[in-house]
Amino acid sequence: MYAAHTNDHGHDEHSHKPSGIMRWVQSTNHKDIGTMYLWFSFAMFLVGGAMAMIIRAELFQPGLQIVKPEFFNSMTTYHGLIMVFGAIMPAFVGFANWLIPMQIGAPDMAFPRMNNLSFWLLPPAALLLIAAQFAPGGGAGVGWTLYAPLSTQAGPAMDLTIFAIHILGMSSIMGSINIITTILNMRAPGMTLMKMPLFCWTWLITAYLLVAVMPVLAGAVTMTLTDRHFGTHFFNAAGGGDPVLYQHIFWFFGHPEVYVIAIPAFGVVSQVIPAFSRKPLFGYASMVYATASIAILSFMVWAHHMYTAGMPVEAQLYFMYATVLIAVPTGVKVFNWVATMWKGSLTFETPMLFALGFLFLFTLGGFTGLVLSIVPVDIQLHDTYYVVAHFHYVMVAGALFSAFAGIYFWLPKWTGRMYNETLGKWHFWLSLVFFNVTFFVQHFLGLAGMPRRIPDYSLQFAEFNMISSIGAFGFGLSQLLFLYIVIKTITSGEKAADRQWEGADSLEWTHLPSPAPWHSFETPPVVK
Amino acid sequence: MKNERANRRMMTRLSIFAIAMFGFGFALVPFYEKICQVTGINDLIKPAAAVVNTQVDKSRWITLEFDANTRGMDWDFNPVQRSVRVHPGEMIQIEYDVRNNSEKAMVGQAIVSYGPRYAASHVKKLECFCFKMQPMQAGEAKRMPVQFVVDATLPAEVNTITLSYTFFEVEGASTAPLKSGGKS
């Protein structure tokens, strides 16, 4: 199917590109689709971010000032859903589309048309989530975890949300099938699995996780749907069902899902840190095994989200020990990143800064995770702001910072132009400071007992909440700087070199010009 | 292209896996129920564990004395035990023997008094023949229970409580025997 393109890669990339909007609507090109994923994800990042600003504005002071409690609940719900399914996950799928074919020396993804479909399912799903706000009774204020029995009793917005999740799930599953097939079947000759850049490895593992758990989530929300409309009683105690069952099914998906978010982030950081240390990644094989064991273990710890839901003490102990065990492979990874930098010739361009920010803050989030995995501690801290602080350290300072690192790192390759280093550093430092202002104090709020998902709070929490809100506004504004930097790079950045970072050694840097041509590796490169 | 074939096969396999995982989500429902059943975790209809009284003050003994009188009635009325030694907080059951020696059916009502008087509020009766009027046929004999707890807040200086019951005749009341349900 690639035989029609006889041009050798790189020199006349304009000749086959359809023009206008149809180029994007009908695109089967992995780079175009990757670009669309990334822009979509940024748009969702702004929508979800706006919701976060509403949440923090309401929490700026105690009392109810700005929004009604129902609307506040809807904001926490859709902020979570949109950030997880609309912003972070599509961002990393965008990276996968752009990078995997180039890094393994393949001409494109295995199923280009399915790739197009996976992307174009996303906008309707996003529209459903936004439309849910205008359903009778407003958005469903059930939390992003959609717990029964609240979800079986919520208004029509819940149905829109369930459909959105079905569509997002289908998109993820198709995207994952594409990624697995591409990596397993389409590597250039000589590119053995253990020679692949770690980013490809992390995505291979993530894609397997997604194919395994997205259908389980789809099943859970389908049960919610039939409980709502078709008289089943999966979660309805009055009919012999059990709401706690929902929690088990959800977290069977939910804990692996947090690693779906984290593992590609590990992959990006594992490309960036060696490049700016000018050393190969320390312990490549142990990185692969650690990632795989994290993925496998992630299926065995789900009930650490449910210590307070009612569980025999033996089960609590098992889930506690299993959860603590995950810290071991995670520790291996952190050790390897640090060891990669050891005696390297380090430089601190923006991608490296974000990668280091990731390294410090993700590790901190891992520590608070360990604290939460201890049953007696968690019984105290469950559903407080301590949990909110924990997962924002791993998801914002973890996954999001890693995505920023990746974007600054590959932008020269994608656009052929360099971003403005000074502005990039500003973006990093503003994000770092405001992130910590926002979320560090939330640890204290949680320890003092402030519950999450409540629009009002008692007076002793006022100072820390005000600090947190100020940090959040600052963080939100800093991201507009990021948008400006990216647009400025695309329109008028300086010309980038083919191998912009001399420490980067994967195929897209060593074998392809900048910007990467529309078609690449139609004849596979030879990998020694 | 031979790659294309292999890709399709891979897609089929992965799709089957995804569909199987969708089924797995539903399979979790009976699986969950089974686990709860086998381990008895979530058995809502299992009888509650036997109630244990945790408020017994083992450090203290009190003596309970039982007294019995009748007023103008030809009845025998005697406690089975004259006295018991118990801990405050313990559940106690004692019994009285009653016999109607007269030739006619009569109805009696027992009234209790306590010595010392203020012990009354510390004796919590759960069951007592004094709660109801007691019809007795001519020559009938019965054993009647009293069940009660002396609560642990009983003032420390009290070490003996006397429960004194007196039967009075209730004239004109129905002498039909009490139903087992106890409605009078």
Ligand code: HEM
């Ligand atoms: C060492 C690794 C980790 C451990 C031991 C850990 C442990 C925990 C525990 C015990 C909870 C439950 C707290 C509660 O609700 O009371 C929790 C919540 C959470 N964690 Fe982690 N975690 C780890 C890493 C991560 C990572 C890498 C992510 C995502 C990138 C993540 C995302 C979350 C989220 C989103 C929640 C909150 C879910 C909710 O209730 O809404 N965690 N974590």
Ligand SMILES: [Cu+2]
């Ligand atoms: Cu978890």
